[in-house]
Amino acid sequence: MTDERSIVSVVTGLLYPYVVLFGVYIILNGHHTPGGGFQGGAILAALFIGRYIVDPTNDLSITRAHLIEKAIFAAIVIVPAGFILTVAAQRVPALHEPYLVAMNLLIGVKVAIGLTILVFRYAFYEE
Amino acid sequence: MIEVILLVALLVLSVMAIESRIMRVSIVYLGTLSLLMSFLYLFYNAPDVAIAEAVMASGLTTLLFLTALKRYRVYRICFTNEAFRRVNDRYIFEGTRRGALLHEIEQFCIARELEPQVVCTPESLDLVAGSGRYDLIIRQEGDELRVYGDKENYFVDELEVLLILRYHDLNVRFIRSGDPVEEASVAEAEGEAS
Structure with missing residues (x-):
């Protein structure tokens, strides 16, 4: 590892926990502060892409990431359907906030995985 | 304000x-x-x-x-001619029309912010293509030049137009495939079979 690269890797390593914290904060508070699933997910994706800048090794399984993304997409379809179509939405107002948080979380993880797949595919497979 | x-x-x-x-x-x-x-x-x-x-x-x-x-900065070009006993850079680069062509390609790369690396070798095409290290392979066979390049690279499109317009006397043929280095040997085998 050369010197200039070690500067980048040290700085990225220092920023790592804060980036995770910021992304998760934006996702979890998305329903009443600015931000939400998409923005927080993009920040989490920046984490993986920063890792690619520091150490460009292809040890992420793209197929597994695809599977997880598809499963989350199914959840994004099923959870609102289950919530709105059943009586829970009208009967229990206390459920509304947990529902929003859960949806933001699902969308955040999906966006993070999707953007990471996009960049990794571009970096390693496209000629 | x-x-x-x-x-x-x-x-x-x-x-x-x-x-x-x-x-x-x-x-x-x-x-x-x-x-x-x-x-x-x-x-x-x-x-x-x-x-x-x-x-x-x-x-x-x-x-x-x-x-x-x-990813696109260094552009590796291989010039191969199996008829050479040994490679003499002066023979390739100076004076001849082929040398002018290689120079032209280099200038073309530099104008597009690519860093050309030209390698001249007497090795066979299979060996060169199998190594997987080159973006563009130019093969001389008698008086015919065959250029093997990537099908989807716009840079090779522009290069093809330039070379065919300006060097039509050199009998330049472009063979474009999905992956320049792996499929070059396949295209070559097909050419020999037909």
């Missing part, structure tokens, strides 16, 4: 990004542009959009552009 300054700065930055001759500098201008743009969104009371702009446009796309630039 701040609004006017920001809007003028956006205009100036976008013109600079277009007019800049060096691609890397353009990318940095674009990143700065989107950072200012996200500040402007904040100014217009749209913090949601501001976060998305800051993360996506000034973070991810800048990284993506820089990665793309890094």
Whole structure:
């Protein structure tokens, strides 16, 4: 590892926990502060892409990431359907906030995985 | 007042990004542009959009552009002629029409911010293609030059037009395939079979 690269890797390593914290904060508070699933997910994706800048090794399984993304997409379809179509939405107002948080979380993880797949595919497979 | 300054700065930055001759500098201008743009969104009371702009446009796309630039910077060209007993650089580069062609390709690469690396070798095409190290392979066979390049690379498109227009006397043929190095040997085998 050369010197200039070690500067980048040290700085990225220092920023790592804060980036995770910021992304998760934006996702979890998305329903009443600015931000939400998409923005927080993009920040989490920046984490993986920063890792690619520091150490460009292809040890992420793209197929597994695809599977997880598809499963989350199914959840994004099923959870609102289950919530709105059943009586829970009208009967229990206390459920509304947990529902929003859960949806933001699902969308955040999906966006993070999707953007990471996009960049990794571009970096390693496209000629 | 701040609004006017920001809007003028956006205009100036976008013109600079277009007019800049060096691609890397353009990318940095674009990143700065989107950072200012996200500040402007904040100014217009749209913090949601501001976060998305800051993360996506000034973070991810800048990284993506820089990665793309890094991947296409070094362009490796291999000139192979099995008839050579040994390679003599002077014979290839000086005086001959072939040498002019190689020089032309090099200048073409430099004009597009690629770094050309030309390797001349008497090794066979299979060996060269199998090594998987070259983006463009030029093979001389008698008085015919065959150029093996990637099908989807726009750079090879431009090169094909240039070479066929200016060097039609050299009998240049372009063979384009999905992967230049792996399929070159396949195309060669098909050519021999027919």
